[in-house]
Every structure is written in C-alpha cells, then in structure tokens.
Amino acid sequence: MLTIWGRATSSNVQKVLWTCEELAVPFERRDAGREFGQVDQDWYAELNPNRLVPTIRDGELILWESNTIMRYLANRYGGEALYPAEPGRRALVERWMDWQLSTLAPAIGPVFWALVRPAPGGPDAKQLRALIDKLGQTWALLDRHLGNQPYVAGAGLSLGDIVLGNSIRRWYAFDFERPDLPNLAAWHKRLAARPGFQSHLMGPVV
Numbered sequence: 749m750l751t752i753w754g755r756a757t758s759s760n761v762q763k764v765l766w767t768c769e770e771l772a773v774p775f776e777r778r779d780a781g782r783e784f785g786q787v788d789q790d791w792y793a794e795l796n797p798n799r800l801v802p803t804i805r806d807g808e809l810i811l812w813e814s815n816t817i818m819r820y821l822a823n824r825y826g827g828e829a830l831y832p833a834e835p836g837r838r839a840l841v842e843r844w845m846d847w848q849l850s851t852l853a854p855a856i857g858p859v860f861w862a863l864v865r866p867a868p869g870g871p872d873a874k875q876l877r878a879l880i881d882k883l884g885q886t887w888a889l890l891d892r893h894l895g896n897q898p899y900v901a902g903a904g905l906s907l908g909d910i911v912l913g914n915s916i917r918r919w920y921a922f923d924f925e926r927p928d929l930p931n932l933a934a935w936h937k938r939l940a941a942r943p944g945f946q947s948h949l950m951g952p953v954v
C-alpha cells in the first residue's frame with residue numbers, strides 16, 4: 749500500500765492525492781506538517797530532509813517533491829493518458845508543471861500569504877492589489893493558451909492540469925475583484941467537475 753505523509757490542506761499534498769485518484773491507486777494518508785507536527789521528528793527527516801510535505805513510501809522507494817511524485821505515480825501506475833510517453837507530448841505536459849513551479853507559484857504565493865496567513869507588516873491594500881493584478885496577468889497567459897484547447901496540454905486532462913488545480917481553486921475562492929478570463933473560468937469548471945478535485949481540493953483554504 750502506498751503511504752503518503754502530509755496534511756490534506758497542503759497544496760502540494762493535494763496534487764499527489766488527486767493524481768492517485770485519477771490513477772485509481774489506493775493509498776494511506778498520514779497527517780504531517782503544521783498543526784500535526786511529525787516533520788520535526790528525526791524519523792521524518794530520515795525520509796525527507798527538507799522536513800516538508802508530501803513524502804511518499806511505495807515499497808522500498810521513499811520520495812519527496814510533489815511534481816516528481818506525480819510523475820513517478822503516472823509512470824508506475826499506468827498513467828499514459830495523464831503523462832504520455834511520447835517525448836513531444838510529454839514535454840507539453842512538463843512545460844506546465846515547470847511553469848507552475850517557476851512562474852505561477854511565485855505569483856500566487858504572496859497573495860495567499862497576505863490573505864490567508866498575514867504577517868505583521870505584510871502588504872497594505874495598494875500593495876496587495878498590485879500582487880493580485882500581477883497574478884491576474886499570469887493567469888491571462890494561460891487563459892489565452894486555453895482559447896485553443898480544453899486542457900493545458902491538449903484534448904485531455906494531464907499532470908499539467910492537476911499541478912495547477914489547487915491554485916485555480918484558490919484564485920476563484922478568494923474574495924477580490926478578478927479580471928474576466930473566460931477560457932480560464934471554463935477550464936476551472938472542467939477541473940472542478942472531476943471527482944479527485946472534489947474530494948481533495950475543496951476543503952478550507954488555510
């Protein structure tokens with residue numbers, strides 16, 4: 749049985765849980781991180797020296813880094829549709845996985861922290877608006893891309909969509925004015941219709 753350590757509210761854990769659901773891979777999830785602790789224990793650092801979640805164990809294999817875990821699961825458990833073997837089609841999926849890490853995460857992170865876990869001396873209203881506008885411009889790039897196809901890498905759901913699921917859910921859950929991005933909104937509805945999105949991404953944004 750696949751074991752996943754990580755609290756269900758973590759965006760990076762949610763990517764892995766939704767991937768398991770799409771692949772119909774059974775798993776046992778154990779709470780870890782933030783209020784659940786564990787990550788500060790020596791046994792956890794042996795598994796994941798970053799002391800972050802998620803971490804998985806599958807047989808002898810211990811793995812951390814959520815996007816790497818997703819690729820491993822798709823490779824291991826028949827995820828050809830989510831992660832094609834053909835190099836060109838695979839690259840079109842991986843491009844959005846890298847975009848999520850390199851471009852979207854730095855844009856949505858400061859907005860999330862300011863709204864959900866505000867620190868003393870955090871951004872004022874004007875600075876927050878500027879961060880939201882920058883995030884909107886980042887989403888606008890994807891909105892244009894989605895004008896030609898229903899999912900980020902073509903006609904079907906892929907790992908490229910799953911990595912973005914938590915961020916798009918948060919974008920529409922936050923209470924602020926958003927630019928009108930119709931392709932993005934339609935894509936969000938398509939993702940939100942998946943049982944794996946509903947089971948793992950719809951909890952409280954904390």
Ligand SMILES: N[C@@H](CCC(=O)N[C@@H](CS)C(=O)NCC(=O)O)C(=O)O
Binds near residue numbers: 755
């Ligand atoms: N690059 C790592 C980042 C992992 C990460 O930052 N996880 C956060 C949760 S989203 C974490 O462990 N935070 C500390 C905690 O929950 O205790 C990955 O994608 O797995």
